[in-house]
Amino acid sequence: MFERFTEKARTVVVLAQEECRQRGDQAIGTEHLLLALFRVPENLAAMVLDGFSVRRADVEADLAARWTTPPPDGAADADALAALGIDLDEVRRRVEEAFGPGALDRARTPKRRFLGGHIPFAKEAKKALELALREALALKHNYIGTEHILLGMLHGEGAAHDVLVERGVLLDVARVIVDELVRGRRAG
Amino acid sequence: MSEATEVAAAASSRDPAIGLAGVAALRRLLESLEELQVANARAQGWSWQQIADALSVSRQAVHKKYRRTVA
Numbered sequence: 001m002f003e004r005f006t007e008k009a010r011t012v013v014v015l016a017q018e019e020c021r022q023r024g025d026q027a028i029g030t031e032h033l034l035l036a037l038f039r040v041p042e043n044l045a046a047m048v049l050d051g052f053s054v055r056r057a058d059v060e061a062d063l064a065a066r067w068t069t070p071p072p073d074g075a076a077d078a079d080a081l082a083a084l085g086i087d088l089d090e091v092r093r094r095v096e097e098a099f100g101p102g103a104l105d106r107a108r109t110p111k112r113r114f115l116g117g118h119i120p121f122a123k124e125a126k127k128a129l130e131l132a133l134r135e136a137l138a139l140k141h142n143y144i145g146t147e148h149i150l151l152g153m154l155h156g157e158g159a160a161h162d163v164l165v166e167r168g169v170l171l172d173v174a175r176v177i178v179d180e181l182v183r184g185r186r187a188g
Numbered sequence: 189m190s191e192a193t194e195v196a197a198a199a200s201s202r203d204p205a206i207g208l209a210g211v212a213a214l215r216r217l218l219e220s221l222e223e224l225q226v227a228n229a230r231a232q233g234w235s236w237q238q239i240a241d242a243l244s245v246s247r248q249a250v251h252k253k254y255r256r257t258v259a
Contacts, residue, residue: 080213083206091217099224107220107227 001129004136006145008043012036013129017119027122030158031063033129037146045146048177052169062163124158131155139179147178226250227258 002010015036020028037045038056049055078088095104121129132152136144153160154171222243229239240247 076209077213077216080206080209081217084210084214086214086217088217091221095221095224099228103224104220107223 001133004133004142004144006143008040008146009132009144009149011040012043012045012146012149015039016125020119027120028125029122030125030128030153030160031059031163033125033149034059034153034160034163035063037150040146043146044178044181045150047181048147048150048174049169051177052167052174054164054167054169058167059163062166063159066159066163122158124156124161127156128152128158128160135175139175139182141182147181151175151178223254223257226254230254230258 002013005013012033013036016028016032019032019035023032025032035056037043037049038059040046081088092104096102129149129152132144132148135151136142136148139148141148151171151174154164154169154174155161226239226243229242236251237247240250243250
């Protein structure tokens with residue numbers, strides 16, 4: 001599906017993979033694509049985002065706020081399990097009795113699975129890239145650039161969509177800006 | 189309120205935030221125990237098929253899930 005991607009758009013996909021790996025995430029999500037957009041110099045998507053005064057640091061802060069799920073072995077889980085009548089400490093004690101100290105918590109540490117290997121796209125990211133193609137076609141562009149990836153992200157689901165919409169980046173407005181920028185570029 | 193009544197109140201809560209957090213915590217605990225037990229079974233020489241049968245899942249499912257983390 002990447003045949004029509006411009007060099008910069010391809011770079012975004014590659015960098016998204018890097019962002020994903022650095023964070024130890026298991027699949028490339030729209031948030032990784034969005035973070036990657038900021039790292040490619042002089043791309044149209046970044047210009048559009050700049051027009052909305054959205055910077056990488058803002059996005060990082062928003063994403064960090066969304067990812068504040070408690071660690072798996074945190075006190076929150078113990079409370080939640082206690083509400084169901086399960087004593088996590090007691091479970092841990094019995095498991096350690098059989099398997100040795102730290103046995104349960106070792107298993108509870110999330111594994112960094114795809115280190116070095118191929119990282120799959122999350123459903124939303126795949127969808128966003130498909131929509132990027134659709135956006136390019138609608139604008140009668142015969143390539144898929146970073147600007148189309150951004151528009152694709154703005155369509156629907158995914159962390160990038162939520163973060164951007166909360167920061168006032170709207171699909172319709174962004175599409176008009178992209179159109180103008182591309183026309184301007186052709187004219188000039 | 190005594191501790192026991194508090195727990196009972198929470199468990200019977202219709203608040204989705206409490207109920208779903210309980211399910212999520214339970215799932216994480218389940219996953220940990222499963223990984224631990226699968227690793228233990230493998231270490232004791234159980235085949236993937238035997239483990240799958242004991243877990244009531246397909247051999248493919250258990251192998252796919254654990255082949256990277258469990259020898």
